[in-house]
Amino acid sequence: MATALAATNHVAMADLKGKVDPDWCPGCGDFGVLAAVQKALVDLQIPNHNVVTISGIGCSSNFPGFINTYGMHTLHGRALAVATGVKLANHDLTVLVTGGDGDGFGIGGNHFVHSMRRNVDLLYIVMDNQIYGLTTGQTSPTSRVGMKTKSMPFGNIEAPVNPISLALAAGATFIARGFSAEQKHLTDLIKQGIQHKGFSFLDVFSPCVTYNHDNTYQWFRPRVKKLEDDSGYDPANWMAAMEKSLLWDDEIPIGKFFERTDVPTLHGAEPVLNAGALVHADARIPPDVARSFIEELM
Amino acid sequence: MRQAFAIGIGGAAGQGVATPGDIFAKIFSRRGLHLNAYNAYQSIIRGGHTFLTIRTGPEKITNMGDRIDLLIPLNQDAMDRHLGLLTRGAACIYNADTIKPGVAAEGAALCPLPVSKLADISRNKVAQNTLAVGAGLSMMGIGFQALEEVLTEQFKKKGEAVISENVGIARAGYDYAGANFKPFPWPLPMTENRYAVLSGNIAMAMGGAAAGVKFYCAYPMSPSTGVLHWMATHARKAGIMVRQVEDEIGVVNMAIGAAHAGVRSMCATSGGGFALMTEGLGLSAMMETPVVVIDCQRAGPSTGVPTKTEQGDLWQMLGAAFGDYPRVIAAPLDIGDCFKIIPEIFNIADRFQCPGIVLCDLLLSEGRLSVEPKDLDFAPVIDRGELITEGGASGSNGDGAYKRYKITESGISPRAVPGVAGYTHTAASDEHDEDGVLISDEFTNPVKRRAMMEKRMRKVTGIEAMVPLPELSGPRDAEITLIGWGSTKGVIEEACEILTEQGIPANQLQIRWLVPLHGDAILDLLQEARHTIIVENNYSGQFARYLRSETSFVPDGYVRKYDGEPFMPHHIVEAVKEQLRGESKLSVPAHEIMV
Numbered sequence: 001m002a003t004a005l006a007a008t009n010h011v012a013m014a015d016l017k018g019k020v021d022p023d024w025c026p027g028c029g030d031f032g033v034l035a036a037v038q039k040a041l042v043d044l045q046i047p048n049h050n051v052v053t054i055s056g057i058g059c060s061s062n063f064p065g066f067i068n069t070y071g072m073h074t075l076h077g078r079a080l081a082v083a084t085g086v087k088l089a090n091h092d093l094t095v096l097v098t099g100g101d102g103d104g105f106g107i108g109g110n111h112f113v114h115s116m117r118r119n120v121d122l123l124y125i126v127m128d129n130q131i132y133g134l135t136t137g138q139t140s141p142t143s144r145v146g147m148k149t150k151s152m153p154f155g156n157i158e159a160p161v162n163p164i165s166l167a168l169a170a171g172a173t174f175i176a177r178g179f180s181a182e183q184k185h186l187t188d189l190i191k192q193g194i195q196h197k198g199f200s201f202l203d204v205f206s207p208c209v210t211y212n213h214d215n216t217y218q219w220f221r222p223r224v225k226k227l228e229d230d231s232g233y234d235p236a237n238w239m240a241a242m243e244k245s246l247l248w249d250d251e252i253p254i255g256k257f258f259e260r261t262d263v264p265t266l267h268g269a270e271p272v273l274n275a276g277a278l279v280h281a282d283a284r285i286p287p288d289v290a291r292s293f294i295e296e297l298m
Numbered sequence: 299m300r301q302a303f304a305i306g307i308g309g310a311a312g313q314g315v316a317t318p319g320d321i322f323a324k325i326f327s328r329r330g331l332h333l334n335a336y337n338a339y340q341s342i343i344r345g346g347h348t349f350l351t352i353r354t355g356p357e358k359i360t361n362m363g364d365r366i367d368l369l370i371p372l373n374q375d376a377m378d379r380h381l382g383l384l385t386r387g388a389a390c391i392y393n394a395d396t397i398k399p400g401v402a403a404e405g406a407a408l409c410p411l412p413v414s415k416l417a418d419i420s421r422n423k424v425a426q427n428t429l430a431v432g433a434g435l436s437m438m439g440i441g442f443q444a445l446e447e448v449l450t451e452q453f454k455k456k457g458e459a460v461i462s463e464n465v466g467i468a469r470a471g472y473d474y475a476g477a478n479f480k481p482f483p484w485p486l487p488m489t490e491n492r493y494a495v496l497s498g499n500i501a502m503a504m505g506g507a508a509a510g511v512k513f514y515c516a517y518p519m520s521p522s523t524g525v526l527h528w529m530a531t532h533a534r535k536a537g538i539m540v541r542q543v544e545d546e547i548g549v550v551n552m553a554i555g556a557a558h559a560g561v562r563s564m565c566a567t568s569g570g571g572f573a574l575m576t577e578g579l580g581l582s583a584m585m586e587t588p589v590v591v592i593d594c595q596r597a598g599p600s601t602g603v604p605t606k607t608e609q610g611d612l613w614q615m616l617g618a619a620f621g622d623y624p625r626v627i628a629a630p631l632d633i634g635d636c637f638k639i640i641p642e643i644f645n646i647a648d649r650f651q652c653p654g655i656v657l658c659d660l661l662l663s664e665g666r667l668s669v670e671p672k673d674l675d676f677a678p679v680i681d682r683g684e685l686i687t688e689g690g691a692s693g694s695n696g697d698g699a700y701k702r703y704k705i706t707e708s709g710i711s712p713r714a715v716p717g718v719a720g721y722t723h724t725a726a727s728d729e730h731d732e733d734g735v736l737i738s739d740e741f742t743n744p745v746k747r748r749a750m751m752e753k754r755m756r757k758v759t760g761i762e763a764m765v766p767l768p769e770l771s772g773p774r775d776a777e778i779t780l781i782g783w784g785s786t787k788g789v790i791e792e793a794c795e796i797l798t799e800q801g802i803p804a805n806q807l808q809i810r811w812l813v814p815l816h817g818d819a820i821l822d823l824l825q826e827a828r829h830t831i832i833v834e835n836n837y838s839g840q841f842a843r844y845l846r847s848e849t850s851f852v853p854d855g856y857v858r859k860y861d862g863e864p865f866m867p868h869h870i871v872e873a874v875k876e877q878l879r880g881e882s883k884l885s886v887p888a889h890e891i892m893v
Contacts, residue, residue: 023740049719064724070716071724075581078551085555088539114544272539279560281537283510283680289535290676297494
């Protein structure tokens with residue numbers, strides 16, 4: 001996701017405070033993600049009017065209301081489709097897409113896969129809490145096998161999706177995983193994701209303190225291990241990333257799994273946009289071009 | 299009666315029915331003749347049966363008509379299916395080597411071409427088609443030069459040898475017919491006019507380009523795919539971003555995203571794809587982001603008959619997406635109108651920040667019509683409404699004073715697009731207050747909810763004022779008033795003319811704007827009507843039911859057709875007579891052309 005031009009005005013944390021305070025449950029992982037995004041935008045000095053934060057529906061999807069940028073709170077599962085349209089109409093904007101695991105990997109799974117193969121230039125942050133929160137606790141696409149919820153009271157019998165492996169297979173060009181409780185590390189991943197030119201996918205463990213009693217902060221803390229601490233790990237190596245993405249239970253890697261910079265972005269690959277963002281284009285077709293369109297029919 | 303001449307060409311898909319059709323169309327339009335073409339086909343790439351009707355004449359030709367003057371069957375199946383359509387004065391040109399004629403009606407001429415004697419068919423598989431075109435034009439009294447010109451253009455890329463081979467074959471057919479077949483008594487005239495010939499899909503795509511559409515996306519679905527094809531082919535010249543998306547849910551949401559970022563954005567689909575888009579239409583209405591969606595109706599329900607026409611999606615459009623919200627629905631009246639209606643509906647959608655739906659159908663989408671080039675106006679009025687695209691003085695963060703959903707008398711709140719300094723806000727699919735803050739969870743508030751509903755719905759009054767009133771065409775004191783909507787305009791018009799000539803004066807009320815409907819104006823127009831009949835291409839009388847629900851108006855009778863094929867004028871004429879005789883209040887004409 002490319003950085004928009006920095007304005008002369010200094011961007012401070014206070015500028016990014018939303019009109020209302022978050023209504024997430026006390027202790028929700030999403031607070032940490034919000035703070036990290038705000039910190040990243042301050043560090044990168046991106047003026048807030050050049051940022052569009054776009055979400056679907058769910059607890060974490062209320063995100064755009066809690067940050068002062070342009071925001072769109074769209075339909076359940078559709079944030080990436082809307083965001084693709086925004087980016088193609090005005091590729092000078094920094095586009096952030098925020099949402100949850102149900103929104104992104106369940107109802108929005110189709111758009112997730114296709115947005116990655118298109119290499120749309122945006123940062124997609126999934127606040128992955130492995131549960132449906134706003135609907136009061138049902139199984140999600142990332143819930144573990146055996147997990148008991150209101151919708152699967154005898155335990156989940158479906159294998160969870162592995163978002164990192166899926167993103168690798170679908171062709172995302174920046175793939176990372178963060179943990180809401182690791183603020184500095186998370187902020188750094190968000191900054192990298194914003195600066196990456198192409199589809200940046202950031203899966204963030206963002207524990208649900210109300211409905212998920214399995215995947216808690218306490219459960220994650222001893223398990224997460226930063227890839228950045230492994231000097232031998234090379235994020236340019238796709239196969240190594242795929243292997244790492246399969247690790248779970250005792251050791252769960254967080255950090256940048258994969259990045260490649262040789263794939264053109266969707267807007268970069270389309271010559272129609274060479275002249276600049278569509279939103280600034282002249283509405284009128286030049287008269288000689290219009291004439292040629294009619295002459296074809298005669 | 300209008301002077302007209304109709305050619306029917308039948309064959310299997312892949313047998314080259316389209317090429318002779320294109321050649322005839324080009325020659326007619328360059329001769330200054332009007333034309334209307336309709337291709338009855340099946341959902342098959344090779345094989346099956348397809349039947350193209352091209353009708354031409356010096357006056358406006360608005361539909362496929364009732365009569366075939368020249369039949370060109372390209373295989374036995376086409377001969378067997380259609381020879382029976384011919385009546386006195388008509389002719390059938392066919393390959394005598396491969397096709398056995400049936401028994402033609404009295405006065406209809408059988409014109410066998412000894413194809414293998416006239417051309418080397420081992421080298422040119424479609425030689426029989428070219429021979430037939432040559433023979434046909436000779437019988438119509440059209441000079442050979444016109445055909446030579448078109449063939450030269452057609453094969454320009456293939457080189458001189460191919461051109462001269464095809465011109466030679468055409469000449470052989472032309473000369474053979476001149477020596478052996480009786481010419482048609484009415485030679486096709488020539489006028490000074492020059493027309494563009496286009497399909498409704500091309501017209502809607504071009505109308506979008508003229509309206510300033512900068513973003514177009516779609517998922518392929520018959521019969522709407524032609525819009526995508528034109529857009530994709532012309533995107534770079536026209537400066538339009540065109541995307542093929544993974545499904546229609548993605549399509550409508552992507553279009554809304556682009557529209558939200560400030561460009562005019564359009565998409566097209568058919569009933570099934572539209573069903574997937576409906577939640578997105580609600581999003582457009584709630585976020586107040588204008589988007590235009592074209593629905594090219596095909597015969598439903600479900601996958602239905604993808605290559606056949608119907609006016610069966612009206613209630614789907616009326617009820618698309620849950621909740622109440624302002625929407626605009628327009629049904630183009632003919633292929634020229636497919637162009638014109640796009641800038642018009644965009645101006646309304648932009649001004650009132652709501653979704654606009656264009657309700658087209660296969661008949662217009664895939665049919666072709668001659669249109670005056672000046673009617674394809676690439677400089678229409680473009681009204682973007684209250685759009686804020688210039689930065690505020692208050693700097694990048696603004697002073698927080700901007701209210702995206704400000705409560706106004708008109709219901710319209712000035713819309714700032716992302717990237718403009720000083721106007722940051724969140725647009726939400728949840729109910730929100732003037733600031734855009736959600737009032738769906740922590741801040742639910744019946745007063746605010748009511749105010750927001752009323753703000754949005756107040757836009758309806760403004761929309762009504764912008765949409766022109768329907769008009770009655772023909773004498774006010776006619777014996778019969780035929781009421782139709784959208785694509786049936788041309789065929790009903792011709793039925794009215796025939797009825798009037800036959801001593802039953804008829805007039806027509808054709809509805810173009812379905813929402814808003816202007817019910818009071820319609821009732822005014824119908825007050826003096828003596829016998830009213832609603833004509834529509836569906837089973838249940840969707841428009842009749844809608845008109846009744848809006849106005850309590852009940853007509854004297856109905857003509858409906860839901861066999862997948864469009865009306866022909868005589869279907870309506872005979873139905874009217876049947877109803878005037880009191881034999882029926884509901885007529886369902888049978889289609890005689892079997893495809």
